[in-house]
Amino acid sequence: MVSRVLEKGNDEDPFVVGISTLHLRIKINQFRQNGHFTLFHIDATFKLSDLGYTVITCSFTDRTRTYHLAAILIVSARTYREYDMAFKSFTKLYQRVFEYQLRVDAIMGDAADAQFNAYRRISPFSESKYLMCFFHVLYNVHKRTRHLQTGPAVTVVSGIIDIHCTTSHKEFCTVRERVMAQWRMESKLSTFADYFEEQWIESRFWRWQIYHSPSSYATTNNPCEVFNATVKRHVQRKASAIRILIRSTVTLAGDVGSDVHSPSTSIAPPN
Known part of the structure; x- marks a missing residue:
């Protein structure tokens, strides 16, 4: 020991x-x-x-x-x-x-x-x-979105899961652009979109997609x-x-x- x-x-x-x-x-x-x-x-x-x-x-x-x-x-x-x-x-x-x-x-x-x-x-x-850790991302996102009504909150979570489930960097870039554009089209999500992009897309803590590790890990x-x-x-x-x-x-x-x-x-x- x-x-x-x-x-x-x-x-x-x-x-x-x-x-x-x-x-x-x-x-x-x-x-x-x-x-x-x-x-x-x-x-x-x-x-x-x-x-x-x-x-x-x-x-x-x-x-x-x-x-x-x-x-x-x-x-x-x-x-x-x-x-x-x-x-x-x-x-x-x-x-x-x-x-x-x-x-x-x-x-x-x-x-x-x-x-x-x-x-x-x-x-x-x-x-x-x-x-x-993907749960860590979701936990911090929840703190930022718990004031939202059901519709915008569902839009946020659906978009994050879509990004998380991308299987290659090329797919990640495509889905990211679609999701960010969708969020910015809603006035209630424009500020959140800026936060998410800065904290979870452009920062050094951006690798939370499944393609970064082998299958089943x-x-x-x-x-x-x-x-x-x-x-x-x-x-x-x-x-x-x-x-x-x-x-x-x-x-x-x-x-x-x-x-x-x-x-x-x-x-x-x-x-």
């Missing part, structure tokens, strides 16, 4: 703990050995520390959308500094064990600048595509959300002292690591 305290503390001296196991890293190494497409997920969960620290789960998913835990992080804040320290340590640990660099084809996260900026400066994440961070619910149950859904929280997550990582299920590239036919 590996539990590394990188720093110890406050705004000037951040607290970062990374928890993983040899079994977890062996399973992740199978992605590289078998030539699997490697889709890396990161998601945060809150209210588990009495100090307000955040628990971040890191994982890979395979073609069956099975969740493979890589590490659990506990950080005092979600700034570039904490992400940089945590992921540099994680990649160095992997390379020291296997004498190979971790391979990551794509990363799925949220529209968080600190997270994105840290990835861009750390190999192997720096060469990976940064994909947006996850397009949301839902596997992480499900596992985060497991983390909360494991700590009895209460904010714990930091030593208790670390001990609980170490135990959980060990339990998950004992699962011998390997990454899969095939999809079982329905019964």
Whole structure:
């Protein structure tokens, strides 16, 4: 079992703990050995520390959308500094064990600048595509459109789903132009169209369409959300002292690591 305290503390001296196991890293190494497409997920969960620290789960998913835990992080804040320290340590640990660099084809996260900026400066994440969790897009769109009446709201959601389901960049460009034009024809949606284009089309967080990852791979961070619910149950859904929280997550990582299920590239036919 590996539990590394990188720093110890406050705004000037951040607290970062990374928890993983040899079994977890062996399973992740199978992605590289078998030539699997490697889709890396990161998601945060809150209210588990009495100090307000955040628990971040890191994982890979395979073609069956099975969740493979890589590490659990506990950080005092979600700034570039904490992400940089945590992921540099994680990649160095992997390379020291296997004498190979971790391979990551794509990363799925949220529209968080600190997270994105840290990835861009750390190999192997720096060469990976940064994909947006589609649920994150929908969640933020809902906050902008919940005041709309049913008709315009349906028009917005239908257009977003059409863009999400595009299967090539050429189709994406065509559908995007059609949807944006349709929105701008409605006076109630013209301001929203400007927001959506700036935030979800022209920004660095624009990759949330299904064609960016191979068929059947996850397009949301839902596997992480499900596992985060497991983390909360494991700590009895209460904010714990930091030593208790670390001990609980170490135990959980060990339990998950004992699962011998390997990454899969095939999809079982329905019964």
